[in-house]
Amino acid sequence: MxxxxxxxxxxxxxxxxxxxxxxxxxxxxxxxxxxxxxxxxxxxxxxxxxxxxxxxxxxxxxxxxxxxxxxxxxxxxxxxxxxxxxxxxxxxxxxxxxxxxENLITKSDLQKLDKLNSMPNNKQMANPSQANSKQIATTKNNKELKIENRIKRFKDQVYENTQYEKLILNSFFYYWSELGPDQTMRFENEKFWELKKRLAKWNANQKxxxxxxxxxxxxxxx
Missing domain, CATH: 1.10.10.10 (Winged helix-like DNA-binding domain superfamily/Winged helix DNA-binding domain)
Structure with a gap:
């Protein structure tokens, strides 16, 4: 362990x-x-x-x-x-x-939380440099929000397959939603992706x- x-x-x-x-x-x-x-x-x-x-x-x-x-x-x-x-x-x-x-939080979960929690929070604008800094922070916040939305959308798609056990859905989601250096999830880098077929195969391998x-x-x- x-x-x-x-x-x-x-x-x-x-x-x-x-x-x-x-x-x-x-x-x-x-x-x-x-x-x-x-x-x-x-x-x-x-x-x-x-x-x-x-x-x-x-x-x-x-x-x-x-x-x-x-x-x-x-x-x-x-x-x-x-x-x-x-x-x-x-x-x-x-x-x-x-x-x-569902009480378990994996290493990949922790990495995602770290990324989302590390977003800058620049509220004060005392000079142009601070305004510039806020613009950069806003751009990054928007990017992080898009990542969060993509993860949520993928999670919803996975967990709607209620015919599978929660354990299977958990492990499948945690593995395929792991973020890479380019901020894309693992499944997004697959050339061909059919969620239902992948999930069925994952279930068969995990039995x-x-x-x-x-x-x-x-x-x-x-």
Whole structure:
């Protein structure tokens, strides 16, 4: 897992059923911080966005909870489908429910926010040089606004495809909307672009392998 990026939360989270249950809430937040935001390989294992490999013992060490408290908290989160423990013959993974994945902010998100937040704000005009400076700032602001509008338009086009899971739409949008040095999104540099075909292919490539959902078991090798 890369240690950059942010996690955002809506204020409505205070109404979440496990918010006042200290151990469960703490473990859930820890899981949100640990999951991958994009598909990666680890020791031959494909770990998709929203997943991470761990063990009861490792979670206990990382959170300061006892193994039994970690186990109990996981069962509670599973019972409400906030997380899923997926096991295979070789490893075990914790997966965050799709409804929570919108809390993740990726590195590309951060770069976009940095670009939009770095716009100059020249309000005072005491002399011609300041007027000139404001004109330049206005031009840049207009350019940034166009970028923001293009990103929003593309996002709307992607998320109207509600037949796909939120996780698929998130990863597709974050990847193809990444801005290049020339301030164009990745998909805008494609010679041929058909969103629906690209999205269908992305969905096919991101489909998880068939796994068996069992009572939480963990591989202590990681």
């Amino acid at each position: 890369d240690n950059y990026g942010f996690v955002k939360f809506q204020r409505a989270l205070v109404n979440w059923e496990w918010y006042t249950e200290v151990n469960t809430c703490k473990l859930f937040f820890h899981c949100l911080l640990k999951v991958n935001y994009s598909t990666k390989k680890w020791q031959g294992i494909t770990i998709k966005a929203g997943e991470f490999v761990t063990s009861l013992e490792k979670l206990a060490i990382e959170t300061g909870l006892s193994v039994s408290k970690v186990r109990t908290a996981l069962k509670k989160l599973e019972s409400t489908q906030d997380v899923f423990v997926v096991t295979t013959m070789k490893h075990s993974k914790i997966r965050i429910a799709d409804k929570h994945l 998880p392998s068939k796994t068996k959902k069992l009572t939480p078991k963990f591989n202590s090798n990681r």
